Amino acid sequence: MRLRLDRRTLVAAGAAGALAHAYPAPAAISPHARTALGIRGTVERQRAVGLTFDDGPHPQGTGAVLERLAEGRGHATFFLVGEQVERRPGLAAEIVAAGHEVALHGHTHRCHLRLLSAQVEEDVRRGAAAIAEATGRPPRLHRPPFGLYSAATLRSVRKAGLEPVLWSRHGRDWSGLATPDSIARRLGTNVRAGEVLLLHDADHYGAEGSWRRTVAALPRLLEALARAQLEAVPA
Numbered sequence: 636m637r638l639r640l641d642r643r644t645l646v647a648a649g650a651a652g653a654l655a656h657a658y659p660a661p662a663a664i665s666p667h668a669r670t671a672l673g674i675r676g677t678v679e680r681q682r683a684v685g686l687t688f689d690d691g692p693h694p695q696g697t698g699a700v701l702e703r704l705a706e707g708r709g710h711a712t713f714f715l716v717g718e719q720v721e722r723r724p725g726l727a728a729e730i731v732a733a734g735h736e737v738a739l740h741g742h743t744h745r746c747h748l749r750l751l752s753a754q755v756e757e758d759v760r761r762g763a764a765a766i767a768e769a770t771g772r773p774p775r776l777h778r779p780p781f782g783l784y785s786a787a788t789l790r791s792v793r794k795a796g797l798e799p800v801l802w803s804r805h806g807r808d809w810s811g812l813a814t815p816d817s818i819a820r821r822l823g824t825n826v827r828a829g830e831v832l833l834l835h836d837a838d839h840y841g842a843e844g845s846w847r848r849t850v851a852a853l854p855r856l857l858e859a860l861a862r863a864q865l866e867a868v869p870a
Contacts, residue, residue: 657748657785657786658786659672659674659784659785659786659788659789660748660783660784660785662674662676662782662784662801663781663782663783663784663801666803669801672784672789672799673799674784674789674799674800674801675798675799675800675801675831675870676800676801676802676803676831677803677829677830677831678829678830678831678868678870679829680829680866680868681828682828682864682865682866683828683829683865683866683867683868684826684827684828684829684830684831684832684860684865684866684867684868685712685830685831685832685868685869685870686709686710686711686712686832686834686867686868686869686870687711687712687713687714687738687778687800687802687831687832687833687834687869687870688700688711688712688713688714688834688835688836689714689740689778689833689834689835689836689837690714690716690719690740690744690809690835690836690837690838690839690840690841691713691715691716691719691726691730691835691836691837691839692713692715692719692720692723692726692727692730692836692837693719693726693836693837693838693839693846694723694726695846696835696836696837696838696846696847696849696850697713697726697729697730697836697837698726698729699836699846699847699850700836700846700849700850700853701729701730701733701735703850703853703854703857704733704735704853704857704867705733706854707853707854707857707858707861707867708857709853709857709860709866709867710734710735710736710867710868710869711735711736711867711868711869711870712735712736712737712738712776712869712870713730713735713736713737713738713836714738714739714740714776714777714778715727715730715737715738715739715740715762715766715774716740716741716742716743716744716762716839717739717741717742717743717758717761717762717763717764717765717766718742718743718744718765719837719839720762720765720766720769721765721769724765724768724769725769727766727769727770728769728770728771730770731770731771731772735869736776736869736870737766737770737772737774738774738775738776738777738778738800738870739759739762739763739766739774739776739777739778739797740762740777740778740779740780741758741759741762741779741780742757742758742759742760742761742762742765743758743780744780744839744840745758745780746780746781746783747779747780747783747784747785747787747788748783748785750785750787750788751787752787752790752791755785755787755788755791756787756791756794759777759788759791759792759795759797760795762774763795763797774797775796775797775798776797776798776799776800776870777792777795777797777798777799777800778799778800778801778802780840782801782802784799800831800870801831802831802832802833803829803830803831803832804821804822804826804830804831804832804833805821805833806818806821806822806832806833806834806835806849806852807821808834808835808841808845808848808849808852809835809838809840809841809842809845810841810842810845811842811843811845813842813845813848814848815848815851815852815855816852816855818834818848818849818852818856819852819855819856819859822834822852822856822859823855823856823859823860824859826859826860826863826865828865831870832856834849834852834853835849836849
């Protein structure tokens with residue numbers, strides 16, 4: 636029997652395929668979507684919040700963030716980009732030596748909704764290998780660039796034995812409009828135990844110099860957490 640497809644059928648099939656590819660993307664903003672997809676956006680430790688930093692390591696930002704965390708006795712997870720780790724493996728190792736966790740943010744900082752399955756698998760493999768080689772510690776967590784999971788990304792991440800993790804609060808510190816006050820206010824106002832907070836220790840993919848505002852906001856944020864009797868811990 637000969638199969639005949641008209642233009643409407645082809646368009647509908649293409650739209651359905653695109654929808655299936657992108658269906659995890661709303662998890663970046665919807666806790667209900669995260670729950671449905673099994674993507675974690677919280678921590679289970681009592682009286683604690685998960686503190687996370689994306690996009691590093693950065694030659695100035697990462698070290699400055701580590702200093703502020705040491706002063707405020709906070710601990711965090713750093714979601715590292717493989718291509719940046721390859722440029723500065725010593726900085727990645729320094730994060731681990733300071734008692735923090737390292738995780739995978741991809742080998743490159745490309746939107747996964749635009750990548751084919753094979754490209755996503757290669758991105759996960761190369762990024763994880765770069766982190767493991769630099770730190771001696773294979774990553775166990777993954778967060779995609781821009782927080783946008785595709786169906787292919789979720790498959791590849793879980794196949795690699797990584798846990799997908801997003802966030803519940805975003806400091807929007809990558810923006811050129813952000814200020815130390817706006818960052819600390821967005822993350823520290825009425826913060827609740829179990830939340831995962833997102834910041835950036837690098838400006839590789841955001842506004843130039845944005846890491847400086849993040850560094851300035853960190854003491855205020857850690858003080859707000861202390862007043863709420865909350866501990867900053869890795870995600």
